[in-house]
Amino acid sequence: xxxKPQQPRAxxxxxxxxxxxxxxxxxxxxxxxxxxxxxDIAGVSVGSLYEYFANKEEVFDAMHEHMVREVVGMVRPxxxxxxxxxxxxxxxxxxxxxxxxxxxxxxxxxxYMSYAAYxxxxxxxxxxxxxLMDLLMKYVMHHPQLVRLGNLPAMGFIMINGGVxxxxxxxxxxxxxxxxxxxxxxxxDMVAHFVDGELQRAGGTD
Amino acid sequence: xxxKPQQPRAxxxxxxxxxxxxxxxxxxxxxxxxxxxxxDIAGVSVGSLYEYFANKEEVFDAMHEHMVREVVGMVRPxxxxxxxxxxxxxxxxxxxxxxxxxxxxxxxxxxYMSYAAYxxxxxxxxxxxxxLMDLLMKYVMHHPQLVRLGNLPAMGFIMINGGVxxxxxxxxxxxxxxxxxxxxxxxxDMVAHFVDGELQRAGGTD
DNA sequence: TAATTGTTCGGATTCAACTCGGATATGCCT
DNA sequence: AGGCATATCCGAGTTGAATCCGAACAATTA
Numbered sequence: 001x002x003x004k005p006q007q008p009r010a011x012x013x014x015x016x017x018x019x020x021x022x023x024x025x026x027x028x029x030x031x032x033x034x035x036x037x038x039x040d041i042a043g044v045s046v047g048s049l050y051e052y053f054a055n056k057e058e059v060f061d062a063m064h065e066h067m068v069r070e071v072v073g074m075v076r077p078x079x080x081x082x083x084x085x086x087x088x089x090x091x092x093x094x095x096x097x098x099x100x101x102x103x104x105x106x107x108x109x110x111x112y113m114s115y116a117a118y119x120x121x122x123x124x125x126x127x128x129x130x131x132l133m134d135l136l137m138k139y140v141m142h143h144p145q146l147v148r149l150g151n152l153p154a155m156g157f158i159m160i161n162g163g164v165x166x167x168x169x170x171x172x173x174x175x176x177x178x179x180x181x182x183x184x185x186x187x188x189d190m191v192a193h194f195v196d197g198e199l200q201r202a203g204g205t206d
Numbered sequence: 207x208x209x210k211p212q213q214p215r216a217x218x219x220x221x222x223x224x225x226x227x228x229x230x231x232x233x234x235x236x237x238x239x240x241x242x243x244x245x246d247i248a249g250v251s252v253g254s255l256y257e258y259f260a261n262k263e264e265v266f267d268a269m270h271e272h273m274v275r276e277v278v279g280m281v282r283p284x285x286x287x288x289x290x291x292x293x294x295x296x297x298x299x300x301x302x303x304x305x306x307x308x309x310x311x312x313x314x315x316x317x318y319m320s321y322a323a324y325x326x327x328x329x330x331x332x333x334x335x336x337x338l339m340d341l342l343m344k345y346v347m348h349h350p351q352l353v354r355l356g357n358l359p360a361m362g363f364i365m366i367n368g369g370v371x372x373x374x375x376x377x378x379x380x381x382x383x384x385x386x387x388x389x390x391x392x393x394x395d396m397v398a399h400f401v402d403g404e405l406q407r408a409g410g411t412d
Numbered sequence: 413t414a415a416t417t418g419t420t421c422g423g424a425t426t427c428a429a430c431t432c433g434g435a436t437a438t439g440c441c442t
Numbered sequence: 443a444g445g446c447a448t449a450t451c452c453g454a455g456t457t458g459a460a461t462c463c464g465a466a467c468a469a470t471t472a
Contacts, residue, residue: 003449007438010450034428045452050430154388158396161375162368169367182360190364190400197399209418213469216419240459251421256461419468426461437450442443 002054014052014062016042021063022108030115035059061124064116067109068127074101079135083142087195088188090139095167095184102171114172132160146195148202155194163187208260220258220268222248227269228314236321241265267330270322273315274333280307285341289348293401294394296345301373301390308377320378338366352401354408361400369393 005011020042024033035056039046053059074097082090102110116125136156140146149155170176170183211217226248230239241262245252259265280303288296308316322331342362346352355361376382376389 005450007449009438013450035430036428046430047432047452048450051450051452054430056429151384151388151392154384154392155396157376157384158368158372158389158392162364162372165371165375166364166368169371170363178357178360178363182357183364186357186360186364189404190361190396193400193403194396197402198395211419213418215468219419241461242459252461253421253423253463254419256463257419257421260461262460413472415471417468417470419466421464421466423464424462426459428459429457431456432454433452435450435452438448439446440448441446 002050002052002058005052010052013042013044013048016044017049017052017059018062018066021059022105022112025063025115026106026108026111063112064124067112067116068124070101070109071098071128072131074098075131075135079138082135083138087139087192091163091188091191092184095163095187098164098167099171099180102168107171110168110171113168128164129160132156132164136160145199149195149198150202159191208256208258208264211258216258219248219250219254222250223255223258223265224268224272227265228311228318231269231321232312232314232317269318270330273318274330276307276315277304277334278337280304281337281341285344288341289345293345293398297369297394297397298390301369301393304370304373305377305386308374313377316374316377319374334370335366338362338370342366351405355401355404356408365397 005014017038020038020040021033023041024037028037035046035049038056038059039049042049049059053062075094078093078097082093085093102113133156136152136159140149140152166183166187170180211220223244226244226246227239229247230243234243241252241255244265245255248255255265259268281300284299284303288299291299308319339362342358342365346355346358372389372393376386
């Protein structure tokens with residue numbers, strides 16, 4: 001039964017622990033991230049950690065929540081601008097910003113992500129998926145000709161999951177054989193050609 | 207300093223341990239997969255386990271190797287056939303077989319895969335990437351008009367990583383909103399439209 | 413069969429997660 | 443300001459899983 005922080009001091013402690021979690025993860029990897037490490041880096045005792053988190057898992061959960069909040073906070077305000085863009089521009093804009101976010105603070109979030117992409121429970125990464133799906137829908141709304149695209153849920157699933165993961169995978173690659181620019185261009189082309197191809201195919205019918 | 211099994215009995219022990227690893231992982235998840243569990247399921251003692259594996263990590267490594275071998279063993283013989291196929295067929299064939307493999311034995315490999323990045327270092331999944339890149343190259347060779355496609359390494363990276371991950375992600379989804387058939391069709395369309403689009407674009411120039 | 417080498421076993425050790433009872437700080441009330 | 447209630451913090455102690463180790467058992471060789 002962890003308690004909720006009520007005084008500013010306690011809020012600071014909780015914040016320090018979450019931040020320490022990212023730092024320890026980036027420094028030592030999951031395996032070697034112990035509660036003691038985290039507490040040490042945060043400058044508090046293990047006892048304090050367990051005052052606010054039921055177990056180590058919950059620290060990771062809090063980190064996750066923090067990161068999701070960052071991503072959502074970055075993307076949501078961009079949506080009105082993004083929906084007016086050309087599809088390639090949209091992809092590029094999103095990916096460059098996503099990369100910058102992931103590489104902030106010595107790749108703190110990236111490191112976390114590269115673990116989280118796998119072990120985080122489905123519903124924890126959901127907000128990001130929903131957000132991107134929402135963006136997709138709004139984009140389609142703003143470009144009426146796209147309404148004819150079929151199978152939007154499946155394509156959204158592919159583009160979102162494939163895209164997000166490909167970028168994470170790329171950024172964690174120690175010796176990438178292609179540049180990030182190439183990757184972005186490739187993903188943009190992929191999406192753009194898909195849209196064109198589908199529209200062409202749907203052109204005659206209906 | 208774990209030793210190498212030399213007698214058949216020992217080989218059987220090692221095999222049983224690796225298999226037990228998959229079973230325990232599928233039953234209890236990573237968190238609750240202890241060396242004792244694994245040893246119990248394998249019908250040996252913990253001591254025996256440590257005779258052949260320096261630590262729990264190495265058991266996972268062996269599982270990983272086993273799985274990679276399975277995948278490679280499945281794909282490689284298909285290559286000659288695949289390279290002659292239409293691109294959509296190729297994607298479909300590969301993905302359905304991949305799914306079947308992952309879902310074999312109550313999703314033993316799938317379960318492992320969804321944790322894999324947790325412990326498996328980047329270079330351990332490399333053989334599969336290389337294999338698929340190899341397939342891509344051979345495919346291009348067999349379809350000379352594709353040689354005009356630019357940026358093959360980047361596109362390969364995108365299609366392989368994006369594809370593999372999307373499928374794993376889909377299969378681990380508890381309540382998918384689209385069918386696997388839709389997913390396969392979507393990925394096939396994606397790739398096919400990309401190829402068509404690029405060829406069209408490259409058509410006039412050069 | 414005796415000697416050597418490979419294999420298995422399970423209790424002993426180590427280390428990280430987590431608990432608990434008490435010490436200290438904070439905010440509020442008079 | 444002084445004092446009380448409660449929030450916060452602490453870290454030694456408990457628990458259990460990973461790992462080690464030395465003795466027992468099996469196979470192989472001569």
